[in-house]
Amino acid sequence: MVDYSNLLNKRRSSRHYLDESFSNQKMEMIKDQLAKLKPLDPKITTRFVITDRDKTKAKFGRYSLLAYSEVKPGYLLNIGYMLEQFDLLMNANDIGTCWYGLAKEDNNLEGLSFVIMIVFGKTEENLNQDRTRINRKSKDLIWQGDFDARVKEMVCLAPSAVNSQPWRFISEKNTINVYRQINYRTFIPISKRLYFNTIDVGISLCFLEIALTKLGYNFTRRLIHGESDDEKERLVEYAIL
Numbered sequence: 001m002v003d004y005s006n007l008l009n010k011r012r013s014s015r016h017y018l019d020e021s022f023s024n025q026k027m028e029m030i031k032d033q034l035a036k037l038k039p040l041d042p043k044i045t046t047r048f049v050i051t052d053r054d055k056t057k058a059k060f061g062r063y064s065l066l067a068y069s070e071v072k073p074g075y076l077l078n079i080g081y082m083l084e085q086f087d088l089l090m091n092a093n094d095i096g097t098c099w100y101g102l103a104k105e106d107n108n109l110e111g112l113s114f115v116i117m118i119v120f121g122k123t124e125e126n127l128n129q130d131r132t133r134i135n136r137k138s139k140d141l142i143w144q145g146d147f148d149a150r151v152k153e154m155v156c157l158a159p160s161a162v163n164s165q166p167w168r169f170i171s172e173k174n175t176i177n178v179y180r181q182i183n184y185r186t187f188i189p190i191s192k193r194l195y196f197n198t199i200d201v202g203i204s205l206c207f208l209e210i211a212l213t214k215l216g217y218n219f220t221r222r223l224i225h226g227e228s229d230d231e232k233e234r235l236v237e238y239a240i241l
């Protein structure tokens with residue numbers, strides 16, 4: 001995982017874009033980096049396609065990155081984890097991004113299902129400065145148990161659909177368990193909540209691993225493929241070595 005730790009409190013969703021195209025060289029750089037995103041589960045086949053945003057159902061952005069995946073246990077976590085690296089990479093290059101769950105593509109690609117898109121492009125936002133106010137839940141609500149407070153703070157900054165922050169962490173001795181909690185007040189139906197909030201948890205894993213790595217922790221992870229729709233379901237277990 002690339003060290004994006006200095007971006008966790010800089011990155012943001014950009015919703016105002018300039019109508020400017022990237023040079024071929026810049027687009028090649030982006031495609032090159034796309035191929036280097038680290039999967040959470042390398043056994044899940046994924047494909048990423050960049051297209052003009054106005055060829056998709058998204059309402060803003062200059063380009064859309066469409067994510068396709070095999071549908072098998074862990075695929076939503078995997079896409080969240082991978083595309084968050086793209087989100088951070090773009091922000092690192094002064095390129096605006098916004099996860100865009102509201103725009104669904106009908107087409108599938110070579111047997112892979114469309115999962116979600118991120119729009120991106122040149123933006124009016126200044127991406128190169130720390131955010132003064134980030135609207136997030138407190139670390140005490142998100143994380144139960146003793147652990148390095150710096151890791152807790154970094155994880156809490158992750159973005160999520162409608163800012164729902166459905167991740168919960170419970171640490172005990174050398175183990176961190178990651179849960180998805182979906183019993184918050186919202187207009188979003190439960191099936192959609194499960195879908196987007198699982199992607200969100202994948203995003204939080206990206207933040208967690210960036211924080212752990214930056215602060216010198218070695219770890220292994222185990223994905224737990226439960227089938228239940230429990231309000232609070234354990235999805236991943238980390239062992240700190």
Ligand SMILES: Cc1cc2nc3c(=O)[nH]c(=O)nc-3n(C[C@H](O)[C@H](O)[C@H](O)COP(=O)(O)O)c2cc1C
Pocket residue numbers: 011012013014015098099100101102103158159160161162163196199200203
């Ligand atoms: C899975 C996912 C789907 C999202 N879908 C949309 C969307 O359809 N439209 C939108 O404007 N923002 C969308 N967002 C952006 C969130 O609203 C945003 O990340 C959150 O409010 C936190 O704000 P920040 O990204 O500026 O820190 C989505 C975010 C995620 C992670």
